[in-house]
Structures are given as structure tokens and as C-alpha cells.
Amino acid sequence: MTQTLPKIEELPSIGPKTLDKLQKLDIFDTNDLVHHYPSRYIDFSHQTPISQAPLKQSVTVKGEVLNFKNIYTRFGKNIQKATISDNTGYLDLIWFNQPYISKSIQIGQTYAFAGSIDLYQNKKTIVAPEFGDFNTGKIIPVYPQTNGLNSKWFRRLFQTNLKKIVDSIDLLELPPSLLKKSKLLSKKEALLQIHQPNNQELLNQSRQRLALDEILALQAQSIIQKQHWFSKKANRQLVMTPAMAKKFDQLVKSLPFKLTPAQIKVWHQTLADLISTPPANRLIQGDVGSGKTIVALLACYFAHLNHTQSLLIAPTEILANQHFATFQKFLSKSKLKISLLTSSSKLTPKQISQSSIIIATHAVFYKNKDLLNNLSLLIIDEQHKFGVKQRSFLSELEHLPHTITMTATPIPRTLSLALLGNLSLSYIDQLPKDRLPIKTFLVPQNKYQDCYSWIDQQINQKHSQAYIVCPFIEDSEQNTAVKSATAEFEHLKKVFPKQKIALIHGKIAQKTRDKIFTDFKNNKINILVTTPIIEVGVDVPNSTIIIIQSADRFGLAQLHQLRGRVGRGSEQSYCYLFTESTNQKSIDRLKYLELHQNGLKISEYDLRTRGPGEIFSYLQHGFPSLKLATISDSNLIELSAQIIKSLQSDYPSFDLHQLIESPHLSFTPY
Numbered sequence: 001m002t003q004t005l006p007k008i009e010e011l012p013s014i015g016p017k018t019l020d021k022l023q024k025l026d027i028f029d030t031n032d033l034v035h036h037y038p039s040r041y042i043d044f045s046h047q048t049p050i051s052q053a054p055l056k057q058s059v060t061v062k063g064e065v066l067n068f069k070n071i072y073t074r075f076g077k078n079i080q081k082a083t084i085s086d087n088t089g090y091l092d093l094i095w096f097n098q099p100y101i102s103k104s105i106q107i108g109q110t111y112a113f114a115g116s117i118d119l120y121q122n123k124k125t126i127v128a129p130e131f132g133d134f135n136t137g138k139i140i141p142v143y144p145q146t147n148g149l150n151s152k153w154f155r156r157l158f159q160t161n162l163k164k165i166v167d168s169i170d171l172l173e174l175p176p177s178l179l180k181k182s183k184l185l186s187k188k189e190a191l192l193q194i195h196q197p198n199n200q201e202l203l204n205q206s207r208q209r210l211a212l213d214e215i216l217a218l219q220a221q222s223i224i225q226k227q228h229w230f231s232k233k234a235n236r237q238l239v240m241t242p243a244m245a246k247k248f249d250q251l252v253k254s255l256p257f258k259l260t261p262a263q264i265k266v267w268h269q270t271l272a273d274l275i276s277t278p279p280a281n282r283l284i285q286g287d288v289g290s291g292k293t294i295v296a297l298l299a300c301y302f303a304h305l306n307h308t309q310s311l312l313i314a315p316t317e318i319l320a321n322q323h324f325a326t327f328q329k330f331l332s333k334s335k336l337k338i339s340l341l342t343s344s345s346k347l348t349p350k351q352i353s354q355s356s357i358i359i360a361t362h363a364v365f366y367k368n369k370d371l372l373n374n375l376s377l378l379i380i381d382e383q384h385k386f387g388v389k390q391r392s393f394l395s396e397l398e399h400l401p402h403t404i405t406m407t408a409t410p411i412p413r414t415l416s417l418a419l420l421g422n423l424s425l426s427y428i429d430q431l432p433k434d435r436l437p438i439k440t441f442l443v444p445q446n447k448y449q450d451c452y453s454w455i456d457q458q459i460n461q462k463h464s465q466a467y468i469v470c471p472f473i474e475d476s477e478q479n480t481a482v483k484s485a486t487a488e489f490e491h492l493k494k495v496f497p498k499q500k501i502a503l504i505h506g507k508i509a510q511k512t513r514d515k516i517f518t519d520f521k522n523n524k525i526n527i528l529v530t531t532p533i534i535e536v537g538v539d540v541p542n543s544t545i546i547i548i549q550s551a552d553r554f555g556l557a558q559l560h561q562l563r564g565r566v567g568r569g570s571e572q573s574y575c576y577l578f579t580e581s582t583n584q585k586s587i588d589r590l591k592y593l594e595l596h597q598n599g600l601k602i603s604e605y606d607l608r609t610r611g612p613g614e615i616f617s618y619l620q621h622g623f624p625s626l627k628l629a630t631i632s633d634s635n636l637i638e639l640s641a642q643i644i645k646s647l648q649s650d651y652p653s654f655d656l657h658q659l660i661e662s663p664h665l666s667f668t669p670y
Contacts, residue, residue: 008033011161017148024146030165034191036154037210037627038141041203044114044130045138051088053117053124060114060136061091061126065107070099084113091117092125105131112136134159139197158195166191172658174643175651182643185209208636211629213659215418215640220659222421223644229422230278235399236308236376238274244305251301255294255330262430263291267298269426270404274302274377280402283420285410286428287599288564289435292406295428296379297327299404304336304356308376311358311401315382317342317510318517322539323381324359331357344510375401382407408564409557410600412607414634417641427600438567440575440594442551442587451576452495455545459499459526464571466527466545468492469562471553473505473531483549483578489529499526506533535561541569551577552586556606559590560599585609607632 008014008022008030027033047060063084071079080095082105093113095101105111114136115126130136134155143154158165171187173179179186185193185202190209197203240248252259259267266284273280286292296312303310314320324340331338336356341347341364352358352371360371362380372378378401405423416425443451458464470485489503502516502525513533519525521540528534528543535558546566551559559577566573577590592605629636647654 011157011165013157021146021149025144025149031169034162034165034169034195035627036143037194038143038151040142041197042114042130042140042142043200044136044140045199047112047137049088050084050086050091050124053091055117055119055124058114058116060112062086062110062112063091064110065105066090068102068105068107070102084111090124092120092123093129094120094125094127096128114140139200139203141195141197162192162195174647175654178643178646178651181646182639184212187213207628211626211633211636212640212643214626214629215637216643217660218418219421219640219644220656222419224656224660225422226281229281229400232279232400234277234279234376235372235374235401236306237277238303238306238308238376238402240271240275240302244302247305248298248302251331251334252298254333257432259294260291260428260430260432262286262428263295266426266428267295269424270295270299271302273424274299274402279400280404280424281422282404282424282426284404284406284426284428285600286406286408287410287431288408288561289568290408290428290431292408292428293323293326293381294330296381296404296406297330299377299379300327300357301331301334301336303377303402304334306376309356309358309374310377310379311360311371311375312379312381313360313362315362316533317344317361317514318538319381320359320361321514327357327359344514372401377402377404379403380405408561408599410603412600412604414637415607415631417637418631429600434570435567436570436572437597438563438573438575440563440577442577442579442590442594445578445580448578451547455527455547456496456499458545462544462571463523463542464545465520465523465525465540465543466547467534467543467562467565468527468529468547468549469534470529470531470549473507482553485529485531488549492527492529496527500524501527501529503529504533505531532558532562534565538565539568540565542571544569544571544573545576546574547576547578549578550580551590552579552581552583556589556593556602557599559593560602563593 008028009016009019011030014022022028022033025036027036043058044060046058047062048054050061050063053059053061061084063086066083066085068080068082071081073079078097078099080098080101082093084091084093091113111131112133113126113129113131115129117124117126119125120127130140135152141151141155143151145151145154166188171191173187174184178184185205187209190206193202193206194210197206266286270280270282270284273282284292284295300310300312312323314323320340320342324338327338337354338357338359339347339351339355341352341358341360343361343364347355347358353374358371380403410427411420411425455464455466459466468488470483470488472482472484474484474486485503485505489501493501502520504513504516508516516525516528517538520528520543523542532554543566546563548554548559548562554562563575566575577594579586579590581587589606589609593602596602596605631637644656647656
């Protein structure tokens, strides 16, 4: 669907200067103009006699102008004052520094005025009332504005030109029978009503209809991407023969633990993808410690049984080294070569070609894209750390490796429906049986010292280890109440004079970081003071305590990830949340984390209370520029999913591409 849009300069009162001002609001054509939605509304639809007009409510009153004065105060202020009357009473009107109003209001004439009535010098008064046909007696839209183009300008423009603009645009319309079934306004009616609502009910319906279009665009985008992905051929066709199945069962039995039912379920889903003709594109979600890595290991071993190569990429060297050690440990009896490729562990082309499994960091992989040429399987760990550009080039390849992405940040169902329709989703919703729930406490400020004393005791008696996490590396002049790692490190050396304490953060050289972390893993360090650099994949079973300083500065999903750095062994683990905040919403969020362990419930709560910002930043999805819709509106997203399903099943001639060709939407594909 292509359309030639009418030129915006053909509308009355729009010259070169006005065009420049409109462009500051991202309005370049009539389509942009009609999708420049009001940000809010003032209900002036209730016209009332002056004597009955209530205080502190938006009303419209109509009266004859009895007098009008320009008053100049000794302080240099300029006040315009008028008095109007109807047959029930009198009302004062006041404007500040608007002497030009005297040209628009004539004594003896009757006008409608709108605003909120207050008492001023003991008289009923409207301060800065709206007046004129465009601004009274109805629900008045208030628009995002720029210098020289205010809401009155937009109201005046739309009053005389809205229908002409809407009629001139080639609007995508859903099938009439589907609109009727879903009780939706037409697109044309919705655009007319959002700018000039007849009543509150039609305004609500128009907002719902246009918000629905935004969600439909996102869902259609995901479905089209999935169709594009599945139209490709996999680099290598994988099979599971009886002989392979026997070897595979032997590996599973050799593991020092039993797979959980959830791991088995997700593995079967993954295997079905791997033996299918189109390339797999599955996202495995799983709470911290749920065992995603073992599913990845099984997939890599399956690729090896097919005499093909697999690549697992991790966001950090720490995590890549950890995966390398895990794979070597559990695959030690299998005759396959596992290689590590990081900035500090290089591989020659020959070593790469001889490897069955390569474990690399995201950054190194991106510099070695030719690794994909002979690859049957690509696994991206902690996919939220893998940038949009790094992911998007995959779909440009002619032949694709089977791709599995993994995340410990559970994604709420509404987000999955709206944004991730291009992926097959699995969720490992069980923890291993020997994992004890992490006891979490929101610590009052007067109990901080008691908490430190208890930690000191645990280290001395049980040889436990602790993380202390701060949001910043160094103190901030703007946020003096927020703890920094460097300052806290100096403070804690005095609090724990007999313990070995180390500091780690992103500005410390990689080799030094690796040395500190190795010493911590080997229990040569008792307390590690750190930034959220340890958030992803760090696994030290002996660390059983974590304090998160200034916990209100983190989103719940990130706090849950950080909490997952402990509880990796069989001992009871503890998470302590410290905050100086007195904001009740922040306290309530931390209390929710204190009482809940399920990552999916936590992320859904975060979505409801804070919106999608943090989860989007985790997905690095390219935050959609939604004007009316909200990703947390589950009812709207469910309705959109039903409409898409109906379009695909009942209206096969309807092209979903039409839904995403909306110039006012901005969306970076996954």
C-alpha cells in the first residue's frame, strides 16, 4: 500500500515559517498531522448557568460582556478583567499579560467562556478562560506544542480542515465484518473523534481503535519476520538416528544430577526445532539457576553427533570461561574438541575448523562473522546483552544456523504476544530440587550495622562469601544518597577489618578483573564489592550472601538477576536490600521482591507498576514509539492477537504488510 499524501502546505494558514515549526513536532505531511494526537483533554461540554456553576470544575458559561478593563499594576504587570452576566448572576474573568484580547471581546456582546471557577477577591472568577467556538462548549483537545503553534492553533486548523485531511489520506481499514464483530470504530471515524470528540464514550472508543492499530503493527511485524526466517534453509540438516539416541541417553545418565521435568520439556521442544527443515529460532526463558546451560549443552552435543559445529556466545569473558569449564566437565568422556575464543584466548583458523563446540564472547563473535559459514547451531546466552544490530544481520544470511537464544529475564506474556511472535518460546519454570529459596529482607537503616555483624559472623564460622553491590562506580554530585562501589569499598574495610575485601567494576582492566574473580571463586576473598557487572551468569556456589545497596535504583528484573548470584549451592543463601529512599512506591516494589521468588511474576509486576522501560532495555528491542498504546495493556494486546488470528484464518486475501506501513510508527525489528 503506497499513497501520495497531500502536501501540508496546501492547507490554509501554513506557510514556510509554519512548516518549520511543524517539523519540530515531527510533522512533515498530512498523515503526520492527523496522527498528531492530543496529549490530554479538558471537558468543557457541560454548559451551566452562572449561578449554578460549581467551584473547581471545568465548565462552559455563556454571558453578556458588561465591562472590560486593561489594568496596569505598579509592579509592571498587565491584567485584563471582564465581567459577564446571564439572567442568573455575574462572573468575573481575568487574563494576565494578554492586552490583545480586548480586540476579540466586545462589550454588549454574548460569548461562551470555559474554564475552572475559583473565588478571587471573594467573587466567582475564571482565570485565563478559553473562549470562542473552537475552545468552549465541548471536550477540548490539548496538543503537544512548540513555540508559535499552541493547542488553539491546532484546534482552529482541525475545526475547518479535519474531514478534508482524513478524506485525502488512503487509510488502511480492517474488514467491516471484523470491525462489527469486535465493536470497533472505523479508522476514519476514530481519527475524526480523537480530534473532535462528540462525547467521552466516542473519545474512549477512538483512542482504543488507534491504540489497537499500533499493537497490530507490532504483532504483524513479528509474524512477517517469522515467515521470513522460516522461508530460509538451515545451514545443516540435523537428524536423530537410533545410534545417536543411544549415545545421547548415555550422556544424560552420566550427568551428576537428574534433569528437571521442565528441562526435559524444553529440551524436547528444542530437539523438535533442530530436526525440522526450517532453521530453529527459539528463545529459552528460565529463572536464575533453572538450568538453561544444560539444555544448551545437550543441543551442542546433538550437533556434534551430527558431525557439525556449534557456537555458544556469552556477553562477558567471565561467563564464557564459566561455560567452557562446565562443558569440559560434563563432556569430558565424549570425544569432541571444545575451544574458547575470547579477546584473551585467540584461536587459529585451523583450531576453529577442528572444534566441535566453540564458546566465544559476543564482541569476539561479531568480529568473526565467518564463523557462521559452517555452523549448524548458534546459541546466544543472555540475549538481552546481544545488540539489535548484532542480531539483525543474522536474518540477512542466505542459509541460517539453527538459533537458540537464552535469557534469565522472564518476559511477560503481553510483551511476548506483542513483540516476540517471530520466536518460538520456551520457559523453564522449575528450579533443581536441591536449590533452597533465597531468603530476602528489606533492611531498615537502623539495622545495617546488625546485618554487617551477622555477615562477619557467617564468614568466620561458615567460611561464607558475600557480594556487596552498588549502582555506581564513583560518587555522584547529583545523587549523593546513592552508594558508589569505590566509596563503599573504603567504608567496608573499616566495617570488616579482619576480612579480605576486593573491589571490582567495569573500569578495572580485564586481566585484573579476571584475577580478582578467580581469587573470589577460590575463596581467597571474603567480600567482593562490585557494581552490577556480576549480574550475568556469575556462579560461585560458596557465595551465600548478597547486599544490594541503594536497591531502589534498580528495576525488579535486575534485582532478581543480582539476587541469583547467590543460592547456587546447597547452603541457605540470603539477599539484603538496603535503601535510603522514603518513596512509598519504591518501598512497595522492594517489599514485593522480598516476598516473591518467581521471576515471571516479578517481571509482570514490574511491567504493571513501572511500564516496559526496563524490560525493553533488557531486550534491546528498539523501543517502539507508541503514541496511544501501552505494552502493559493486556486486554488490548489480547484483542490484537485475536484480530490477527482472525485476519489470517478468515480473510486470507488481507496482506499483513499493510498493518506495518504506518508512517507515524517507529519500530526497530528484533
